[in-house]
Amino acid sequence: MEISNKVHEAIDGFKLPGELKECIRYGSGHINDTYRLTYETPKGTKRYILQRMSKSIFKKPVELMENVSGVTAWLRKKIIENGGDPERETLTLVKSNDGLPYFVDSTGEYWRVYLFIEGATCYDAVKDDNDFYQSAVAFGHFQRLLADYPAETLHETIKDFHNTPDRLEKFKKAVAEDICGRAASVQKEIDFILEREELTHALYDLQLDGRLPLRVTHNDTKLNNIMIDDETGKAICVIDLDTVMPGLTANDFGDSIRFGASTALEDEQDLSKVSCDLHLFDVYARGFIEGCGGALTDLEIDMLPMGAILMTFENGIRFLTDHLEGDHYFHIHREGHNLDRCRTQLTLVKDMQEKLPQMNAIIQKYK
Ligand code: ATP
Ligand code: MG
Ligand code: MG
Incomplete structure (x- = not known):
């Protein structure tokens, strides 16, 4: 078992019971460094996930971990009330020796430990409609369990993440400054966006009015x-809570449809x-609305298709902004x-x- 000194230091920061038998790099995440730890204890084998949080992406790790702690504690309570198994149906943070939900090593890196969710698998690619449906149910159910969570108490870890009017302002600035001299060559795309300026406020x-x-x-x-779940094929748990933030239901729904x-x-x-693909839209809408189980307001449901349009529009604006500014945000490969x-x-x-009329009709079927 080859473990670097840093990983050793992090493992020692959490007093996990038993004898460490294995530590391997784990999963296919792109953001954090993830390890799986296996311990032998008198009660049998116990596994954990150890993660070094990305320093370059998450500038405020303490705030981020406050969000994750708040949301996972809430989910745990709800799952127990519903007679579920909290150790499989949500992430469970393990406290460090300092009693905190994270450990800071001698170089200032932040680490955390979760219980390993046994008997379930993360799939990288959608292979059939059921996978897409299951993810919709899971993210809908996540909304349902957190429907009465005081969302305003969460930190906005990435400021103005889905503030679409603000994204448009930044885009206009990039067009005006045109630091790479690329604006003239993308006039068609610029016009497309400016013609839809009103959409950013939808x-x-x-x-802002308090209607959503x-x-x-x-x-x-x-x-x-x-x-x-490996046996039932059903989604049991939403993981990767780093970007949990206050926002609109239509954002999560919309982004899922977008990609x-x-x-x-x-x-x-x-x-x-x-x-x-309207069939895939239908599959996801059915799963998501089912998963939400009545937790959404009528207007929130009605606005789901608009969420899909807006998340896509917002990404289009961001990609063009980055192109105009010299590709400093999104990595480019060509x-x-x-x-x-x-x-x-x-x-x-x-x-x-x-297709908005058809999308609206699909949504109404499941309302
Ligand atoms: P992404 O690229 O999606 O942002 P990430 O780097 O933020 O990923 P995670 O998604 O948190 O990392 O974790 C990476 C992988 O580790 C997951 O896809 C999953 O396979 C596995 N994993 C994470 N947490 C657990 C857990 N509690 N139990 C079992 N496996 C887990
Ligand atoms: Mg992930
Ligand atoms: Mg992640």
Whole structure:
């Protein structure tokens, strides 16, 4: 068992019972460094997940961990009330020797330990409709269990994350400054966005007016952030709570549709392949609304399709902003990569706007 000194120091920061038998790199996460620890104890084998939190991405680890602690404690209470198994149906943080939900090592890196969720698997790619449906149920259920959580007490760990009007302002600034001299070559895309300026207020203003409630949103609703039970094939737990923040239900729903119901990859260059698959939209909407189990207001449900349009539009705006600013935020693997990504998103926006009546009809079926 090859363990670096840093990992050793972190393991020693948590007094886990028993004898450490194995420590391996684990999973396929892209953000944190994840390890699986196996201990032999008098009561049998016990496993844990140890994670070094990404320092470059999460600038406020204490606030982040306050969010994770608050949400997991709440979920635990709800799951017990519902007769469920909290150690499988939510993440369980293990306290460090200092009694904190994290450990800071001698170089200032933040680590945390979760109980390992046994008998369940994270899948990286959607293989059939059921996977997409299961993830929808899981993220809907997450909304349901957290429906009465005081969302305003959560830290906004990434400020203005889904403040769409603010994203547009930043975009306009990038166009005006045009530091790379690229604006003229993307006038068509710039016009597309500016013609839809009003759209950026569609959900934001409803939230400001208090007509849409602030909820606990996950903000990284991909398939490999849920665990699927190996026996029943059902989603049992939502994991990866780093981006939990106050927000709108339509954000989580919309982002899932943006990447999960698209017929093409995010950076597809042949735009004729890019559209929103209404069958997949239907599958996800059914699962999500079922999972929410009556916890959403009528207006929140009605606004789910708008969430899909807006999350896609917001991403299109962000990709074009980054292209204009010299690709400093999203990693690129080829020239014009962010422009390609912007184009798929704007193509999807146009397609979704045309399909809005059908999307609304689907939503009403499950209301
Ligand atoms: P991402 O790239 O999705 O942001 P990440 O780096 O933030 O990932 P996580 O999603 O938290 O990392 O964890 C990485 C992987 O480790 C998960 O996909 C899952 O396979 C596994 N994992 C995380 N927590 C647990 C747990 N409590 N029990 C079992 N497996 C877990
Ligand atoms: Mg993850
Ligand atoms: Mg993550």
